[in-house]
Amino acid sequence: MASLSQKWHFTIGSQTYPVVKSFLPQHVFIVFSVPIVLSRDNSVDYTILIPVLNEREGLEKTLDEIISLGYDRGRIIVVDGGSTDGTPDVAKRYGVRVVKQDGRGKADAVKTGLKYVGGDVVVLMDGDYTYPAQAIRSLLDKISEGHDLVVGARRYVEKGAQSLPYRFGNWFLTKLFNIFYGVKLSDALSGMYAVRRSVLSEVDFEFKGFSVEAEILSHALSTGYNVAEVPIKYRRRVGEKKLKIRNGFSILASMVMLTWRYNPTFTLLLLGALTLLPGLYFDLYVVVKYLLTGAIHHVRALMGAIFTTTGVVSLALAISVFYLKRMEIRLMRRISQACSHCPP
Structure with missing residues (x-):
C-alpha cells in the first residue's frame, strides 16, 4: 500500500534523531515520555554563516543551540576575523567549518564567507548568542514563500540587551532608512537575516564594519528584490560588546552615501x-x-x-x-x- 512520508527530527537534550512520519489509512500515535522538539526539514538549500571575533563563550552557546534544534553541522560556516581567545577551537570542537577571514571588519567577514557558501540561501547571525536559533526556521519559511531577503526584526528585546542610546539610535536610523527607501521596516539594522546567495553576490561590500547590513538591504530594495521581516527575540550578549555609539554615526554616513549611489x-x-x-x-x-x-x-x-x-x-x-x-x-x-x- 502506498504511503506519503515526511522527514522530521526529534531532539532530546543535545542529541537529534531522524524519524519518518507516514500518513496511512490508519492513525498511528507514538507517545514519548520525555520533552521533545520537532523540527521539519525545509526544502530551502541554506547555509548558516556566523562571523566572529573573540566570541569563544558566545559562539559555544550559539552553536549548541543551533545544533540542538537539528540543523546540520555541515551547513554551518564560522568566519573568524583573527580571534585570540580560542574561538576557532570552539567551532572545530562542534564539527563545523571554520574559515579565516580576508581583511578586517564584519563586511569582509561576510564577503569571505560567501566564497564558501554552498546553499541557495544564506542565514547570517552573530556568534554572541544575542539572536535565537529558533528564528532560523521563520526566516527560511519566509524565504520559501518567494522573498529574497528576510530581516529578523528585534521586536522582543530582553531586559538589559539594549541600552536607551542604542535603542534610540536603531529607531532613528531605521526611520531614516524608511524615508530614504520608501519602506516600513521596524528594524533595518538587525544582524540576523536570510538572503538569497544570488542577491548577496551582487553586493559590492564597499562599506566596512557594521554598515554591511545597511548596504545589503539598500541593494536589495533599490534593485527591486522582495524584502520582508519576521519578529524575533533579542537577548543579552555573551562577552564584550563590540558595537559602540560612534559606529552609529558611521552607519548614518554610510546610509547617506548608499542613497547617493542608488538614487x-x-x-x-x-x-x-x-x-x-x-x-x-x-x-x-x-x-x-x-x-x-x-x-x-x-x-x-x-x-x-x-x-x-x-x-x-x-x-x-x-x-x-x-x-x-x-x-x-x-x-x-x-x-x-x-x-x-x-x-x-
Missing part, C-alpha cells in the same frame, strides 16, 4: 531642499524687523526669497523623484516575478 538625483534635491532653512531665517528676520521698526532690509529679503524658492522647488522635485524611484522598484519587482514564471 543620486533624490540625494541632490534633498540637499537642495535644505536651503529652506536659511531662506526661512531671512524671511522671518525681514518680517520681524519690518513689524518692529518699519525698516525694510532689501538684501536680506532678496536672499530669503532666493533660498526659500530654491528650497521649495528642490523639495517638490525630491518628492517627485522619490515616488518615481518607488514606481521603478515596483515595476522591476513585477518584471522579476513575471520572468520567474516564464518557461526556460
Whole structure:
C-alpha cells in the first residue's frame, strides 16, 4: 500500500534523531515520555554563516543551540576575523567549518564567507548568542514563500540587551532608512537575516564594519528584490560588546552615501531642499524687523526669497523623484516575478 512520508527530527537534550512520519489509512500515535522538539526539514538549500571575533563563550552557546534544534553541522560556516581567545577551537570542537577571514571588519567577514557558501540561501547571525536559533526556521519559511531577503526584526528585546542610546539610535536610523527607501521596516539594522546567495553576490561590500547590513538591504530594495521581516527575540550578549555609539554615526554616513549611489538625483534635491532653512531665517528676520521698526532690509529679503524658492522647488522635485524611484522598484519587482514564471 502506498504511503506519503515526511522527514522530521526529534531532539532530546543535545542529541537529534531522524524519524519518518507516514500518513496511512490508519492513525498511528507514538507517545514519548520525555520533552521533545520537532523540527521539519525545509526544502530551502541554506547555509548558516556566523562571523566572529573573540566570541569563544558566545559562539559555544550559539552553536549548541543551533545544533540542538537539528540543523546540520555541515551547513554551518564560522568566519573568524583573527580571534585570540580560542574561538576557532570552539567551532572545530562542534564539527563545523571554520574559515579565516580576508581583511578586517564584519563586511569582509561576510564577503569571505560567501566564497564558501554552498546553499541557495544564506542565514547570517552573530556568534554572541544575542539572536535565537529558533528564528532560523521563520526566516527560511519566509524565504520559501518567494522573498529574497528576510530581516529578523528585534521586536522582543530582553531586559538589559539594549541600552536607551542604542535603542534610540536603531529607531532613528531605521526611520531614516524608511524615508530614504520608501519602506516600513521596524528594524533595518538587525544582524540576523536570510538572503538569497544570488542577491548577496551582487553586493559590492564597499562599506566596512557594521554598515554591511545597511548596504545589503539598500541593494536589495533599490534593485527591486522582495524584502520582508519576521519578529524575533533579542537577548543579552555573551562577552564584550563590540558595537559602540560612534559606529552609529558611521552607519548614518554610510546610509547617506548608499542613497547617493542608488538614487543620486533624490540625494541632490534633498540637499537642495535644505536651503529652506536659511531662506526661512531671512524671511522671518525681514518680517520681524519690518513689524518692529518699519525698516525694510532689501538684501536680506532678496536672499530669503532666493533660498526659500530654491528650497521649495528642490523639495517638490525630491518628492517627485522619490515616488518615481518607488514606481521603478515596483515595476522591476513585477518584471522579476513575471520572468520567474516564464518557461526556460
